[in-house]
Each structure stands twice: as structure tokens, then as C-alpha cells.
Amino acid sequence: xxxxxxxxxxxxxxxxxxxxxxxxxxxxxxxxxxxxxxxxxxxxxxxxxxxxxxxxxxxxxxxxxxxxxxxxxxxxxxxxxxxxxxxxxxxxxxxxxxxxxxxxxxxxx
Numbered sequence: 001x002x003x004x005x006x007x008x009x010x011x012x013x014x015x016x017x018x019x020x021x022x023x024x025x026x027x028x029x030x031x032x033x034x035x036x037x038x039x040x041x042x043x044x045x046x047x048x049x050x051x052x053x054x055x056x057x058x059x060x061x062x063x064x065x066x067x068x069x070x071x072x073x074x075x076x077x078x079x080x081x082x083x084x085x086x087x088x089x090x091x092x093x094x095x096x097x098x099x100x101x102x103x104x105x106x107x108x109x
Contacts, residue, residue, distance in 0.1 A: 059104050
């Protein structure tokens with residue numbers, strides 16, 4: 001079952017060994033994707049079920065910013081200890097989330 005980050009970049013990790021409904025093994029990538037999903041939830045871009053919503057739920061920008069800052073701390077504390085794919089994933093997710101946060105912040109003003 002693939003783990004998917006919705007959006008223009010659409011990160012996806014697929015583990016063919018997983019059976020339907022099985023939870024993926026915790027990895028650095030699944031941890032980062034989990035945190036990024038929290039940001040999307042706080043930005044009102046997905047529902048708690050992880051689906052893009054037809055009607056946009058209310059955003060909580062302070063919580064979204066806090067979750068982005070957690071990812072920034074994670075990037076700083078793991079600098080030099082990640083493999084290239086993990087580093088790229090974290091960098092691209094942070095860029096995407098920063099852009100979405102700025103967009104949501106503009107829309108809320």
C-alpha cells in the first residue's frame with residue numbers, strides 16, 4: 001500500500017510486501033511524511049481521513065507553522081546523517097509546505 005503526499009510533487013513510497021490495510025514499517029521517510037500530513041491537515045488541505053476535501057476545512061495556521069518548524073529542526077539535527085534520498089525528500093517536502101503555508105497565510109488575510 002503506497003504512502004502518498006498529495007500535491008504537485010506527489011511523493012509516494014510503495015512497499016510491495018505490504019498487505020492491504022497493513023501499516024508500513026517506520027522509516028525516516030514515513031516519519032517525515034507523517035509530519036507533513038499534519039501540516040496539510042492544519043492548513044485545511046486534507047481531511048483527517050487523508051483525502052482532499054471538497055469543502056476546505058478551517059485552517060489552523062499557528063499549528064501548521066509549528067509542524068513546519070518541527071521539520072526544520074529535524075533537518076538541522078540530522079544534517080550530514082541522511083542518505084541522499086532522505087535529504088532530498090525532506091528538502092522537497094519542506095519547500096512544498098513553505099509554499100502552501102505562504103499561500104494559506106495570504107488567503108487568510
